[in-house]
Amino acid sequence: MNEFDYVIVGAGSAGCVLADRLSANPRHRVCLIEAGPPDSSALIHTPLGVIGLIGSKTYNWCFDTEPQAQLDQRKLFWPRGKTLGGSSSINAMVYIRGHARDYDDWANQGNPGWSHDDLLPLFKAHENNERGPSRSHGTGGPLNVADVRDPNPLSQVFIEAAKQAGLPYNPDFNGVEQEGVGLYQVTQKDGRRWSSARAFLENARSRPNLTVLTGAHATRVLMEGKRAVGIEVVVQNGQKRHLSAQREVVLCGGAVNSPQLLMLSGIGPRKELEQHGIKVVHELPGVGQNLQDHLDMTVMIRDRSKRAFGLALSFVPRAIAALFRYIFGRRGMLASNVAEGGGFAKLSKDSERPDIQFHFLPSFLKDHGRKLVPGYGCTLHVCQLRPKSRGYIGLKSADPMAAPLIQPNYLEHPDDRAALIASVRLARRIFASPAFATTNGGETEPGSAAQSDEAILADIRKRAETIYHPVGTCKMGPDAMAVVDAQLRVHGIEGLRVADASIMPTLIGGNTNAPAMVIGEMAARMMLQQNQPAAMDMSQAA
The missing domain is CATH 3.30.410.40 (Cholesterol Oxidase; domain 2)
Incomplete structure (x- = not known):
C-alpha cells in the first residue's frame, strides 16, 4: 500500500487546483489519480482541435444518457474529459463565472462562505486576465484568460x-x-488552450511530494468504519492497487463520476446500493440526486x-x-x-x-x-440557464469499470x-x-x-442536446438530501470530501469550468486551514 497524506480522485478542473495547492507545502504527501492518459495530444493544445476530441474515447468518457421521455426517447451523448485537465482539456475554453446572485443563492441555502462576495477574490486570484486588473478581474494568477x-x-x-x-x-x-x-474571453495563452492542468498542475508536477498517476481508474473508497482511509484503483495492466490517505480523500470526478464512486463504495441511497448487491456502509439518500444540466x-x-x-x-x-x-x-x-x-x-x-x-x-x-x-x-x-427539471445518476452495475446510469429527465x-x-x-x-x-x-x-x-x-x-454543464449530484447543504456540508465534507463520513461541480446546489448561469476551479480552491483552503495546527506541530517536532 502506498501511503500519502491526501489522495485526490480526478485530475480535472477542480482536482488540478487542489493538487497544486496541497502539494505547495512540502510536508504534504499528495497523490492525484486520473483514469485517462496524459494531456499530450496536439488536439488538446490547439484550440480548434476541440472538434477532433468530441468523439475521442481516449480523452473522453463518451457517456450516453438513458432514453429521454421528453426528447423522443433519444439517448443523449454526454462528453466528459478523461485526461489531465479533465473537461477543461476538451471544452470550448469559454471563461464565464455565472451571475453573482447564483452564488448568493448557495449561501442563502445554508452554505456560509459561498456568496459572490466570498468567491470573487478567488476568481480574481486565479486569473491572469490579459486585459489587465480591474474591479472584476485579476492579473498574475496561473489561469490565463485572453480575448479570442x-x-x-x-x-x-x-x-x-x-x-x-x-x-x-x-x-x-x-x-x-x-x-x-x-x-467571449477564453482560457488560452498565446493561441493555445490553457486548461486547469496547464495552469495549476504543470509546474506542481516537479515537486517530489506530488505523485500523479494516469491510467488509474478509481474503483472504491477504502473505509475503516465510517472513516475514509484510501482509494482502490485499477491501473493500466489491470492490477489493483491500494493508496492510503493518512488525512483525507477528496473526490474530484465531476457530477457523473463522483456520485458513482460513492455508491460503488457503499455510500448512497440504500435502495440503489442493495439493488446491485453493494453493502451499505453509510446511507446517504442524496448521492446522485439533484442532477441539473443546461x-x-x-x-x-x-x-x-x-x-x-x-x-x-x-x-x-x-x-x-x-x-x-x-x-x-x-x-x-x-x-x-x-x-x-x-x-x-x-x-x-x-x-x-x-x-x-x-x-x-x-x-x-x-x-x-x-x-x-x-x-x-x-x-x-x-x-x-436555470432549468426546473431534475434528474439523477445511478448505477447500471456494481462493476466499477461499467458506465453509470445517467437520467437527466430533460424537459x-x-x-x-x-x-x-x-x-x-x-x-x-x-x-x-x-x-x-x-x-x-x-x-x-x-x-x-x-x-x-x-x-x-x-x-x-x-x-436538443446537452451543452456540457451537469452539476448537483453531491449537493452541498444542511438538508436531508445534501451530500456534503459547506466545508465539502461528506455527511456522516470522516476524512472524505467532494470538490467538483457535483457540489453545486443549483446550476450557475453560465459555463461551469471556471466555477469548478474555484470549488477546488475553496476545498484546498478549507483543508489547509483545518490541518494547520497539525502542520505546526510537525514543524515544531522537526
Missing part, C-alpha cells in the same frame, strides 16, 4: 444583429452586468457570404493558409474556440437575471460536430419547454436582423415549416 485572437468576421455580425434585435452590447460578461452580447437548442442558417468555416472545396485554400498561420504565429482559425461570440438574455422584463445563454458558431454544427454538414453555415446555440418540467420555445424564437429574430441580410441564405434548422409552438417543441424534442 482572430475572431471570424461573422462573430461580429452576430453581435450587431443581436443589438438590432434589442439586446445590449456587453464587453465583459464577468463584469458588473452579465446581460448582453459580445465576444439543455441546448440550435438554429442554423446557410452562409451565402462563405465567410464561415465550411466543409467545401472552396474552403481548402483557407484551411491550408490557416494551418501555416497557426504554425508560425499561433493565430488565425486554428486558434479559434469556434464559439467566439455569445451572450445572455432575459426572456421577460420581470426576470431578475438572464434566463438564457447564446453561443454563436460561424459554422454548421450537428450532433456535437460528429455529423459533417457540407457547405457554409452559422449555428446559434441557446440554452436555458420534465413544463416551464423548461416554454423557455426553450421562447429561446428559439429569439434566436430566429437575431438571424432575421438586418446585419445578417447579406449572409443569411435561409434557415436549415428548425426550418421554415416549424412556426407554431407545437412545431418548435417537436423540433426541440428531435434535436
Whole structure:
C-alpha cells in the first residue's frame, strides 16, 4: 500500500487546483489519480482541435444518457474529459463565472462562505486576465484568460444583429452586468488552450511530494468504519492497487463520476446500493440526486457570404493558409474556440437575471460536430440557464469499470419547454436582423415549416442536446438530501470530501469550468486551514 497524506480522485478542473495547492507545502504527501492518459495530444493544445476530441474515447468518457421521455426517447451523448485537465482539456475554453446572485443563492441555502462576495477574490486570484486588473478581474494568477485572437468576421455580425434585435452590447460578461452580447474571453495563452492542468498542475508536477498517476481508474473508497482511509484503483495492466490517505480523500470526478464512486463504495441511497448487491456502509439518500444540466437548442442558417468555416472545396485554400498561420504565429482559425461570440438574455422584463445563454458558431454544427454538414453555415446555440427539471445518476452495475446510469429527465418540467420555445424564437429574430441580410441564405434548422409552438417543441424534442454543464449530484447543504456540508465534507463520513461541480446546489448561469476551479480552491483552503495546527506541530517536532 502506498501511503500519502491526501489522495485526490480526478485530475480535472477542480482536482488540478487542489493538487497544486496541497502539494505547495512540502510536508504534504499528495497523490492525484486520473483514469485517462496524459494531456499530450496536439488536439488538446490547439484550440480548434476541440472538434477532433468530441468523439475521442481516449480523452473522453463518451457517456450516453438513458432514453429521454421528453426528447423522443433519444439517448443523449454526454462528453466528459478523461485526461489531465479533465473537461477543461476538451471544452470550448469559454471563461464565464455565472451571475453573482447564483452564488448568493448557495449561501442563502445554508452554505456560509459561498456568496459572490466570498468567491470573487478567488476568481480574481486565479486569473491572469490579459486585459489587465480591474474591479472584476485579476492579473498574475496561473489561469490565463485572453480575448479570442482572430475572431471570424461573422462573430461580429452576430453581435450587431443581436443589438438590432434589442439586446445590449456587453464587453465583459464577468463584469458588473452579465446581460448582453459580445465576444467571449477564453482560457488560452498565446493561441493555445490553457486548461486547469496547464495552469495549476504543470509546474506542481516537479515537486517530489506530488505523485500523479494516469491510467488509474478509481474503483472504491477504502473505509475503516465510517472513516475514509484510501482509494482502490485499477491501473493500466489491470492490477489493483491500494493508496492510503493518512488525512483525507477528496473526490474530484465531476457530477457523473463522483456520485458513482460513492455508491460503488457503499455510500448512497440504500435502495440503489442493495439493488446491485453493494453493502451499505453509510446511507446517504442524496448521492446522485439533484442532477441539473443546461439543455441546448440550435438554429442554423446557410452562409451565402462563405465567410464561415465550411466543409467545401472552396474552403481548402483557407484551411491550408490557416494551418501555416497557426504554425508560425499561433493565430488565425486554428486558434479559434469556434464559439467566439455569445451572450445572455432575459426572456421577460420581470426576470431578475438572464434566463438564457447564446453561443454563436460561424459554422454548421450537428450532433456535437460528429455529423459533417457540407457547405457554409452559422449555428446559434441557446440554452436555458436555470432549468426546473431534475434528474439523477445511478448505477447500471456494481462493476466499477461499467458506465453509470445517467437520467437527466430533460424537459420534465413544463416551464423548461416554454423557455426553450421562447429561446428559439429569439434566436430566429437575431438571424432575421438586418446585419445578417447579406449572409443569411435561409434557415436549415428548425426550418421554415416549424412556426407554431407545437412545431418548435417537436423540433426541440428531435434535436436538443446537452451543452456540457451537469452539476448537483453531491449537493452541498444542511438538508436531508445534501451530500456534503459547506466545508465539502461528506455527511456522516470522516476524512472524505467532494470538490467538483457535483457540489453545486443549483446550476450557475453560465459555463461551469471556471466555477469548478474555484470549488477546488475553496476545498484546498478549507483543508489547509483545518490541518494547520497539525502542520505546526510537525514543524515544531522537526
